[in-house]
Amino acid sequence: MSEHVDVEAVPVDPPIWKRDFPYEAESEEEVTRREFARYLLLGAGTMAAANVGLAAWTQLRSINTGEPMEIIALDEVSVGGTYLFRYPTDADPAVLLRVDDAQVVAFSQKCTHLGCVVYFEPDHDRWHCPCHEGNFEPVTGEVISGPPTRPLGKIEVEVRDDGRIWALGKVSEHYE
Known part of the structure; x- marks a missing residue:
């Protein structure tokens, strides 16, 4: 059952x-x-x-919009050397490169791809972004390789008669 x-x-x-x-x-x-x-x-x-x-x-966003500002004395940066500073505000990292005895260039230290920090590689003669392997020409900031499509944000600088390097900011707009 x-x-x-x-x-x-x-x-x-x-x-x-x-x-x-x-x-x-x-x-x-x-x-x-x-x-x-x-x-x-x-x-x-x-x-x-x-x-x-x-x-x-x-x-x-344009980086070259700050007020004129003294950066450093020319003789304090060796030829081929860099100097870190902040411009146009304290929240904007910038870097200056002494190209030769008299020529200096300065750029925003933020890569134009995603804003990572760029640094100068003297052995390769380029600005390098390690995040995505972006590379920029040292004097003009133009893109050499990698994903960035725009050059580094250039900061107009000049060496004055007293040997001091100045960021020109808004003043340079009159010369363009």
Whole structure:
């Protein structure tokens, strides 16, 4: 004789995850998968728009807009040497290169690709961005290789009669 088992009468154990996490919230059933996907898409869209806005701001911003400022004495930077300073504000890293006895150039130290810090490599005669292997010409700041599409932000500088190097900023706009 076979014994008939009533399915309704057999107790069913809850799933393991429910035993391990027996917590319930009042509103846990209120968010549907469709609503969750909508919030996820909205959040991703917001982050994408913010990144595009930030990229546009860094690409369009001019670095040569500060007030004239004394940087350093020419004889304190060796030929082929660099000097770090901040220009046009304290939040903007900049770097000066002494090319020869009389010529100096200065650039924003931020790569025009994603804003990583560039540094001068004298052995390769270039400005180098280690983040994505971007390289720039040392005197003009023009792109040599890598993902950057724009040259480094140039800061107009001059060596004055007293041997001091100055960033010209807004003054140089009159000469262009």
